[in-house]
Amino acid sequence: MASACSKPTRERLIRLVRMLDTYEKNGKETVSSQELQNRTGWTSDTIRRDISVLPESCSSPQGYNVSRLKIIISNFLNLSADEKRCCIIGMGRLGAALADYNGFAGSAFKIVAGFDSSVNRVDTLVTDFPLYTVSKLETIIKQERIEYAILAVPEDAAQGVANRLAQCGIKGIVNYTAALLRVAEPTRVYDLSVMQALLQLSSY
Amino acid sequence: MASACSKPTRERLIRLVRMLDTYEKNGKETVSSQELQNRTGWTSDTIRRDISVLPESCSSPQGYNVSRLKIIISNFLNLSADEKRCCIIGMGRLGAALADYNGFAGSAFKIVAGFDSSVNRVDTLVTDFPLYTVSKLETIIKQERIEYAILAVPEDAAQGVANRLAQCGIKGIVNYTAALLRVAEPTRVYDLSVMQALLQLSSY
DNA sequence: AGTTGTGAAGACTTTCACAGCT
DNA sequence: AGCTGTGAAAGTCTTCACAACT
Numbered sequence: 001m002a003s004a005c006s007k008p009t010r011e012r013l014i015r016l017v018r019m020l021d022t023y024e025k026n027g028k029e030t031v032s033s034q035e036l037q038n039r040t041g042w043t044s045d046t047i048r049r050d051i052s053v054l055p056e057s058c059s060s061p062q063g064y065n066v067s068r069l070k071i072i073i074s075n076f077l078n079l080s081a082d083e084k085r086c087c088i089i090g091m092g093r094l095g096a097a098l099a100d101y102n103g104f105a106g107s108a109f110k111i112v113a114g115f116d117s118s119v120n121r122v123d124t125l126v127t128d129f130p131l132y133t134v135s136k137l138e139t140i141i142k143q144e145r146i147e148y149a150i151l152a153v154p155e156d157a158a159q160g161v162a163n164r165l166a167q168c169g170i171k172g173i174v175n176y177t178a179a180l181l182r183v184a185e186p187t188r189v190y191d192l193s194v195m196q197a198l199l200q201l202s203s204y
Numbered sequence: 205m206a207s208a209c210s211k212p213t214r215e216r217l218i219r220l221v222r223m224l225d226t227y228e229k230n231g232k233e234t235v236s237s238q239e240l241q242n243r244t245g246w247t248s249d250t251i252r253r254d255i256s257v258l259p260e261s262c263s264s265p266q267g268y269n270v271s272r273l274k275i276i277i278s279n280f281l282n283l284s285a286d287e288k289r290c291c292i293i294g295m296g297r298l299g300a301a302l303a304d305y306n307g308f309a310g311s312a313f314k315i316v317a318g319f320d321s322s323v324n325r326v327d328t329l330v331t332d333f334p335l336y337t338v339s340k341l342e343t344i345i346k347q348e349r350i351e352y353a354i355l356a357v358p359e360d361a362a363q364g365v366a367n368r369l370a371q372c373g374i375k376g377i378v379n380y381t382a383a384l385l386r387v388a389e390p391t392r393v394y395d396l397s398v399m400q401a402l403l404q405l406s407s408y
Numbered sequence: 409a410g411t412t413g414t415g416a417a418g419a420c421t422t423t424c425a426c427a428g429c430t
Numbered sequence: 431a432g433c434t435g436t437g438a439a440a441g442t443c444t445t446c447a448c449a450a451c452t
Contacts, residue, residue: 014403061411061452077407097297172405190401197394199218201376203281265430
C-alpha cells in the first residue's frame with residue numbers, strides 16, 4: 001500500500017483530504033500551499049513536499065485543483081477504495097454514543113456489528129447494526145469479514161479483547177480505553193484515550 | 205515547562221508514567237530498559253535516551269527504580285503537580301459517557317463543569333459536577349479557573365466553541381469531533397476523532 | 409507576481425557501539 | 431554479567447532557496 005511515504009506525511013495527507021472535502025463543498029476549485037499553511041499551521045514547504053510524493057500532479061499557477069487533489073490522495077492512501085467493515089466492542093455509554101454517531105455515513109467505514117458482555121444490553125439496545133455477546137466475537141468477525149474494531153470496554157478487559165482481536169487478524173484497533181495495549185503484528189492500535197490527551201496537553 | 209525535551213520523547217515519557225504506575229501496583233521495584241522495550245516496542249536505546257533527559261537518575265545495575273522513575277518523570281513534565289480543572293462541552297451521549305468515566309479519579313485532572321446548549325438537558329442530566337448552558341461558558345471558565353476543555357459538541361458547532369475557548373485563554377482542548385480546528389496560540393488542540401483514527405489505521 | 413517542485417542544507421531523532429559502573 | 435549513559439554515525443524530516451512555469 002502507501003508505505004511509499006513517511007508517517008508524518010501520511011498523517012498530514014489524511015487531514016488534507018478532509019480539508020479538501022470541505023473546500024470542495026464550498027465550491028472552491030483551487031487551493032495554494034500558502035492557503036493550506038494558513039489553514040493548518042504546517043509550512044507551505046512541508047505541504048508541497050507532502051503533495052510531491054503523490055504519483056500524479058494536479059497543480060496550476062493558481063494552486064492545486066481541489067477535487068483532483070482529494071481524489072489523488074484518497075487513491076494513494078486507498079482511503080475510499082472499498083468498504084471497510086468495523087465493529088464496536090463494549091456497548092456501554094461510550095459504545096452507544098459511537099453507534100449513534102453519524103459521521104460514518106459518507107465514509108468508507110461501516111459499522112456492521114456490536115459486542116457486549118451483557119446479554120441484557122445486547123437484547124435491549126437498539127442500533128442500526130446487529131449486536132452480539134462478546135463470546136461470539138471470533139465467529140462474527142470471520143463471518144462478517146470485519147477488519148477494524150473500536151474498543152470501548154472497561155480498561156481491565158481491554159488487553160484480553162485486544163488479544164482475541166489480534167488473533168482474528170483484525171487490521172486495526174481504535175482504543176478508547178486508557179489501557180496501554182500490546183498486540184501482535186500486523187494488528188495496529190490507535191489510542192484515543194482522553195487521559196493521554198489531557199496529559200499530553202498539560203505537559204507543555 | 206518541560207520543553208527541554210523533544211516531542212517524541214515527551215509522548216513516550218507520558219506513556220511510561222502510566223506503565224510504571226502499573227508496575228508499581230504489581231509490586232515491581234525495578235525495571236530495565238530491555239523490559240520496557242518488550243512491553244512497548246520502542247528500542248531500549250530510545251528508552252534510555254528518553255530517560256537520560258531527566259534531571260535526576262534513579263538507575264541501578266538491576267535497572268531503574270520504578271517508583272522513583274515515575275516520580276521523576278511526573279515532576280519533569282509536571283503531570284501531578286497541581287489540580288488541573290477541566291470542563292466538558294456538549295453533554296450528549298458522548299459527553300455523558302465522559303462524565304461517567306471514572307478514570308479521572310486518581311489523576312490530576314478534575315471535571316468541574318459541563319456545558320450544553322439544551323436547557324432541558326442541563327436541568328435533567330445528573331452528574332458529579334454542575335451543568336450550565338453554553339451561554340455561560342466564558343463566565344464559568346473564568347470563575348472556576350478552568351484550564352482544559354473536552355469538546356463533544358456536534359461537528360458544525362465545534363469551531364465556534366473552540367474560538368470562544370481560545371478567547372478565554374484555555375490551555376488545551378481535547379477535540380472529540382471530526383472538525384479540523386484552528387485556534388489562536390497558546391491554546392492547543394489534541395484530536396481524538398474516531399474517523400481520523402480509522403483513516404490512519406487503514407492507510408497502511 | 410504568484411505558483412509549484414525539488415536539490416541541498418539544516419535540524420532533529422534514532423540507532424549503534426561501547427566505556428564505565430555495580 | 432548485566433545494566434546505564436552517551437559520543438558518534440546514520441537515518442529521517444523540515445526548511446531554505448531558487449529554477450521553472452503560467
